[in-house]
Amino acid sequence: MIANRRLTEEQYQQNFADIHPPFENREGAIIEANRCIMCYDAPCIKMCPTHINIPKFIKQIATDNVKGSARTIFTDNIMGASCSKVCPVEKLCEGSCVYNLLHEEPIQIARLQRYSTEKAMYNNWQLFERKPSLGKKVAVVGAGPAGLACAFYLAKEGVDVTIFEKESKGGGLMTYGIAAYKVTPEFCEDEVKYITSIGGIDIRYNQELGKDVHLKDLQDNFDAVFLGIGVGIARRLDISGEDSQGVEDAISYIYNLRTNDFSSVPVGDKVVVIGLGMTAIDAATQAKRLGAKDVTIVYRRTENEKPCTDVELDIAKLDGCNMEYLAAPKEVYAENGNVKTLVCSRMKLGDADASGRRSPVETGETFEIECDMIIKAAGQTPFEGLISNYELQNSYGKVSVNSAYETNWKGVFAGGDCINGGKEVVNAAQDGKLAARSILEYILN
Numbered sequence: 001m002i003a004n005r006r007l008t009e010e011q012y013q014q015n016f017a018d019i020h021p022p023f024e025n026r027e028g029a030i031i032e033a034n035r036c037i038m039c040y041d042a043p044c045i046k047m048c049p050t051h052i053n054i055p056k057f058i059k060q061i062a063t064d065n066v067k068g069s070a071r072t073i074f075t076d077n078i079m080g081a082s083c084s085k086v087c088p089v090e091k092l093c094e095g096s097c098v099y100n101l102l103h104e105e106p107i108q109i110a111r112l113q114r115y116s117t118e119k120a121m122y123n124n125w126q127l128f129e130r131k132p133s134l135g136k137k138v139a140v141v142g143a144g145p146a147g148l149a150c151a152f153y154l155a156k157e158g159v160d161v162t163i164f165e166k167e168s169k170g171g172g173l174m175t176y177g178i179a180a181y182k183v184t185p186e187f188c189e190d191e192v193k194y195i196t197s198i199g200g201i202d203i204r205y206n207q208e209l210g211k212d213v214h215l216k217d218l219q220d221n222f223d224a225v226f227l228g229i230g231v232g233i234a235r236r237l238d239i240s241g242e243d244s245q246g247v248e249d250a251i252s253y254i255y256n257l258r259t260n261d262f263s264s265v266p267v268g269d270k271v272v273v274i275g276l277g278m279t280a281i282d283a284a285t286q287a288k289r290l291g292a293k294d295v296t297i298v299y300r301r302t303e304n305e306k307p308c309t310d311v312e313l314d315i316a317k318l319d320g321c322n323m324e325y326l327a328a329p330k331e332v333y334a335e336n337g338n339v340k341t342l343v344c345s346r347m348k349l350g351d352a353d354a355s356g357r358r359s360p361v362e363t364g365e366t367f368e369i370e371c372d373m374i375i376k377a378a379g380q381t382p383f384e385g386l387i388s389n390y391e392l393q394n395s396y397g398k399v400s401v402n403s404a405y406e407t408n409w410k411g412v413f414a415g416g417d418c419i420n421g422g423k424e425v426v427n428a429a430q431d432g433k434l435a436a437r438s439i440l441e442y443i444l445n
């Protein structure tokens with residue numbers, strides 16, 4: 001049965017509490033910072049997509065120069081506070097820390113980054129001075145990580161930026177698409193305020209591209225445009241019964257969870273989640289934390305090919321989610337319009353595809369999983385309609401850009417999930433920063 005209010009208010013608070021608690025005090029951060037051996041040619045810098053000077057900011061924490069440390073982080077990544085909470089650090093900076101080679105715990109880079117960036121945010125430290133206005137205007141579409149990063153680095157150089165955001169709050173995926181135990185909507189709101197406090201950034205909410213604002217008008221009325229529109233809607237499974245009551249897509253489900261009280265979000269007794277990416281994990285763990293009795297994650301390959309990280313998978317397992325590998329959804333069986341069973345094809349691994357990953361092939365066997373809710377998290381399809389309406393050059397809906405992040409529209413640049421199909425927040429932040437550099441060069445020449 002699908003129902004809401006399965007838990008007490010206390011249980012909701014407990015289940016959705018911060019999964020990565022911060023350092024309890026200054027001493028804790030300083031002790032951890034002093035473990036870093038400040039490697040020459042530090043591998044952690046290379047593995048950070050925004051190339052934050054990690055040993056430098058850690059050294060600054062070790063010497064109690066927290067302001068300096070926050071400035072070091074924000075110089076390369078203005079989304080550094082968010083990234084300290086949501087980056088898959090185990091496959092990025094921390095995964096490359098030399099301590100791993102010694103079979104010791106890597107430096108807690110994310111936790112240290114959180115220590116200084118949160119101090120900066122909550123004390124409203126103004127670490128950068130905006131240059132005098134250049135008299136140039138740039139429109140940014142989307143107030144997610146890519147759009148905010150682009151807007152910040154442009155505003156810092158004296159550009160006047162207007163952001164058009166379709167939702168009523170900024171933050172994009174951070175605000176609407178990530179598990180609540182990783183980051184709260186309040187934190188996202190504070191971060192948007194902090195980033196825009198540099199000045200020169202005007203955010204207009206409830207303004208959707210293609211509906212309230214149009215690309216040609218932006219191109220005509222601004223010196224340049226940046227598209228940070230993110231990736232589109234959940235991919236359909238195209239199987240029989242998919243539109244039955246109780247079949248949800250993970251993006252809408254997480255959006256619902258992020259914009260309502262936990263107690264008002266309905267969840268089934270027996271939930272099946274399809275997919276094994278980050279969004280699938282976020283959907284499965286949150287369904288469990290909302291009080292689902294049984295959550296099963298269905299994935300068509302084996303654990304070895306999983307797109308999520310080991311740490312993410314461990315969270316799901318610790319939350320008690322069941323794993324069903326080598327299984328692909330074949331049919332949703334419903335009674336009176338309500339989901340009853342998911343019929344799956346048993347798969348086996350066949351030959352490797354172009355990327356080197358072995359492809360799943362049907363064995364001919366099927367099996368059933370009894371369930372009253374199915375959450376689909378088998379990837380997202382870009383905003384193909386919007387992109388083709390505007391005749392933006394694209395590859396399967398992903399906007400094509402040149403090495404300067406410029407699209408086939410003159411003066412229109414793009415970055416983040418809309419060009420890469422959905423990577424990490426840190427990748428979007430890096431795109432926004434690099435696109436800002438290109439835009440600056442474009443508008444000043």
Ligand code: SF4
Pocket residue numbers: 035036037038039042043044045054055096097098099107109
């Ligand atoms: Fe410090 Fe580890 Fe980076 Fe070396 S690899 S600089 S020890 S955080």
